[in-house]
Amino acid sequence: MKPMDKLSQKREQIQELGGLKRIESQHLKGKLTARERLELLLDAGSFEEIGAFVVHRGTDFGIEKEQYLGDGVVTGYGTIHGRLVYLFSQDFTVFGGSLSETHAQKICKIMDLAMKNGAPVIGLNDSGGARIQEGVMSLGGYADIFYRNTLASGFIPQISVVMGPCAGGAVYSPAITDFIFMVEDTSYMFVTGPNVVKTVTHEEVSSETLGGASTHSSISGVAHFVAPNEVNCLNQIRKLLSYLPQNCEEKPVVQAYREDIREIKALDTFMPESPNQPYDMREIIEAIVDEDSSFEVHRNWAENIICSFARIAGMPIGIVANQPNVMAGVLDINSSRKAARFVRFCDSFNIPLVTLVDVPGFLPGKDQEWNGIISNGAKLLYAFCEATVPKITVITRKAYGGAYDVMNSKHIGADMNFAWPMSEIAVMGAKGAAEIIFKNEIKASSDPEQTLLQKEQLYLETFANPYKAAANGFVDEVIYPRETRIKIYRALKMLQTKVQQTPKKKHGNIPL
Ligand code: HXC
Numbered sequence: 001m002k003p004m005d006k007l008s009q010k011r012e013q014i015q016e017l018g019g020l021k022r023i024e025s026q027h028l029k030g031k032l033t034a035r036e037r038l039e040l041l042l043d044a045g046s047f048e049e050i051g052a053f054v055v056h057r058g059t060d061f062g063i064e065k066e067q068y069l070g071d072g073v074v075t076g077y078g079t080i081h082g083r084l085v086y087l088f089s090q091d092f093t094v095f096g097g098s099l100s101e102t103h104a105q106k107i108c109k110i111m112d113l114a115m116k117n118g119a120p121v122i123g124l125n126d127s128g129g130a131r132i133q134e135g136v137m138s139l140g141g142y143a144d145i146f147y148r149n150t151l152a153s154g155f156i157p158q159i160s161v162v163m164g165p166c167a168g169g170a171v172y173s174p175a176i177t178d179f180i181f182m183v184e185d186t187s188y189m190f191v192t193g194p195n196v197v198k199t200v201t202h203e204e205v206s207s208e209t210l211g212g213a214s215t216h217s218s219i220s221g222v223a224h225f226v227a228p229n230e231v232n233c234l235n236q237i238r239k240l241l242s243y244l245p246q247n248c249e250e251k252p253v254v255q256a257y258r259e260d261i262r263e264i265k266a267l268d269t270f271m272p273e274s275p276n277q278p279y280d281m282r283e284i285i286e287a288i289v290d291e292d293s294s295f296e297v298h299r300n301w302a303e304n305i306i307c308s309f310a311r312i313a314g315m316p317i318g319i320v321a322n323q324p325n326v327m328a329g330v331l332d333i334n335s336s337r338k339a340a341r342f343v344r345f346c347d348s349f350n351i352p353l354v355t356l357v358d359v360p361g362f363l364p365g366k367d368q369e370w371n372g373i374i375s376n377g378a379k380l381l382y383a384f385c386e387a388t389v390p391k392i393t394v395i396t397r398k399a400y401g402g403a404y405d406v407m408n409s410k411h412i413g414a415d416m417n418f419a420w421p422m423s424e425i426a427v428m429g430a431k432g433a434a435e436i437i438f439k440n441e442i443k444a445s446s447d448p449e450q451t452l453l454q455k456e457q458l459y460l461e462t463f464a465n466p467y468k469a470a471a472n473g474f475v476d477e478v479i480y481p482r483e484t485r486i487k488i489y490r491a492l493k494m495l496q497t498k499v500q501q502t503p504k505k506k507h508g509n510i511p512l
Pocket of ligand 1: 022093094095096097098127128129130131132133139142143165167168169170
């Protein structure tokens with residue numbers, strides 16, 4: 001065969017993957033092939049493959065007789081919105097996408113290139129795990145990937161997409177990366193599957209219940225994004241990338257937007273009459289950010305806090321906001337973990353933080369204390385303290401107790417702190433405070449109930465407003481709600497050149 005014909009033949013072979021029958025079976029499961037996924041994810045025609053001719057080196061159990069070009073993973077680079085990304089896409093039609101020594105080497109190669117060139121890595125996972133015929137060679141391959149995931153963490157964005165099985169130790173690569181996407185009904189992740197669970201704990205559980213998309217996006221919090229199907233999932237990844245820079249040394253891309261200083265009059269009448277009435281913080285977010293620019297992370301998990309990418313006048317920001325509609329917006333273990341991780345991501349990649357505060361405090365209770373609200377709440381505190389990106393805070397209503405400090409207060413390094421006029425900034429709620437500090441007076445009173453009410457009012461007037469904090473410079477400005485967008489916009493512009501040095505050290509020791 002002539003050399004050029006041989007190349008043509010091999011090129012054709014590459015496109016065949018594990019064969020028509022297995023491709024059909026993949027489609028029947030509602031899944032796309034590794035190559036179809038890349039085509040949909042990337043800008044049209046931008047994919048360049050690396051390592052298409054790689055084959056495995058296994059020699060046991062007859063596997064040497066079965067060879068497929070590419071060895072179950074398609075790797076390479078391309079562009080999304082015209083910007084470079086590196087990718088690997090596991091091919092379930094070849095040995096169930098299982099990871100061999102050479103399969104791992106292909107992934108490591110593109111991760112190394114991504115780090116040298118400072119561009120994101122996206123991994124599309126669809127794999128039966130370690131290539132059973134290769135034993136420790138496969139395990140070593142996983143560890144090589146985990147090591148690179150860790151080195152790349154905070155240097156380039158890493159996105160994992162689970163589009164099929166992802167089980168055993170294989171889950172730890174996605175777990176180290178910045179974001180995990182899952183697809184409803186066709187993807188699952190677990191350390192030990194239903195069979196092992198049954199043997200060890202005698203529990204009967206399906207793969208879907210144990211580690212499906214809905215479990216991980218609403219119960220465990222392992223998955224940050226969930227999609228109803230693969231096409232939607234791939235589109236969401238494209239959207240996420242639009243907020244991110246290529247690496248930690250770049251700033252996120254500012255989209256073209258008109259100079260926009262509009263007031264939002266409706267916000268002036270938005271707050272409910274009673275300070276204890278819930279409202280949807282999403283409505284405030286939607287009002288102050290650019291139209292359709294909000295993109296929530298962990299939308300269905302720890303819903304008492306909202307973490308969302310968005311834009312103001314084209315500038316990408318990360319929003320952290322208490323959600324009064326869910327558990328009164330209280331901080332608990334999961335919401336602290338969720339927001340801490342988001343804050344650290346934004347700080348790693350130069351995305352300014354905007355914090356919207358309406359928090360009654362930390363959630364009391366045995367469950368929270370026994371499960372470590374102390375060290376978990378400290379994660380969020382630590383993350384905000386450590387962040388050096390521009391940090392802007394708006395208190396919309398309550399900022400009570402330790403939660404006032406934690407939610408990006410002036411004291412922990414916020415650059416601009418605004419408060420709406422109805423803000424209540426105090427150690428605790430007025431009733432509780434009055435009951436403690438005026439205990440004796442109330443007891444001695446002829447009408448204890450009336451005295452308590454009076455004392456409560458006194459406390460409210462003294463502390464439960466923004467002016468004490470503003471008088472001390474802890475709040476820079478008390479603003480009309482309608483001014484919120486313009487105030488944040490101007491603060492973001494003013495802080496564009498912010499540089500903040502931190503003490504030189506190897507790394508901090510966040511309370512994990
Ligand atoms: C080699 C594998 C494989 C594997 C699947 N295949 N998993 N080949 N190594 N790990 C092959 C099958 O032989 C089959 O080949 C093809 O892939 C499709 O598999 P099916 O079983 O037909 O598909 P399906 O019914 O969809 O089931 C998918 C599956 C199942 C649930 C993933 O294949 C499975 O349970 N596989 C084993 C999973 C596993 O135990 N892996 C090791 C986990 S431990 P043909 O030729 O028929 O197409 C681990 C440790 C990692 O991963 C440690 C890192 C530190």
